[in-house]
Amino acid sequence: MATTSTTQTLSSPSTQEQPRTGTWDGGNEPFKASYGKLMMWFFLLSDAFTFAAFLTTYGLMRHRHLAYTGTNEAFEFSTAYWPIPDKVFNAFPGLHGIDLPLGFVALMTMILIFSSVTMVLAVEAGHRMDKNDVQKWLLWTILFGATFLSCQAWEWSHFIAGTDEGTVMEDGTRFFGANLQRNQYGPVLFADLFFFITGFHGTHVFSGICLLIWSFIATTNGTFEKRGHYEMVEKIGLYWHFVDLVWVFVFTFFYLV
């Protein structure tokens, strides 16, 4: 009887999962952070390089083109100079023809900041092992994330469709909206960089929503409860805040400056 129980203990997973304590066998926690969190930080650092490269390219291209020098009121779209963002992004869904500079972007920014808040609340609830609260705040975060993505879809379709008047291009034809080869707002690269930068950010928001939906299902199934901690929610939270952080920079460098 005693022999059997020893064999069972040896082969049971609990023996293999005994915590390691030595310096060289994985027992160390560099920076007192868990492996997963540390690797998430390093991934985010590398991702920050990608976004920084995009935004730096935007700065380079913007300075490479002529700047508009006239007054704000007299501004007209032209491929000769870089457009003023207030004049490009001034539409709001349902308020056709009303000039609301950056109004919709302000709303989108607020939605994303708020989704970051609900995400911290989910992480905080995870620390307290409060399954119901984690579920509630994850759901809110998914909702706000999806709302942000829908807003971006509207923003894109408006940008692609263009204004009512369009712009007379260099070859004399009237062109409406934007694609990767031509756009009514300014130099070709203006629309290209808009699509690439906001598109890359939107892809990140989309992956974030997928991760959140997965972690919501895992929370509901009690996976994290059984594991004894909600660190996975914390790691996804880091990613989600990073997406919010990138938006703060995109907002400044693409819309404000």
Add this chain to the structure above:
Amino acid sequence: MAQHSNNQPPQLGEIPKPNTGWIWKTFWVLVGITALEFVFVFLMDPGTLRNTIFIILTIFKAFFIVAEFMHLKHETKGLIWTILIPMGLLIWLLVALVSEGSYVGESIQNALN
């Protein structure tokens, strides 16, 4: 067998009260800074000074998101510097390439004239 009583999962009946004051405080700071940015959009003419103000306010916002929401302020010093030093190098990249862009633009204009 006596150890079995220790293997029981901890009683989950008592969930501590949420401590969310700092989260909402950070949220209002972020909302405040964003509102301030919009004040500058409408009340100030575009220029280098306005852009500098925007960038400083953006760095403030980034600080609050990274330090509080991402909890970096409460990590070890080693981790903080591991993240911040590579990001600092990017500032150099930005300054270098933006001035390079101005130079390229100027050269093209001069060649056309």
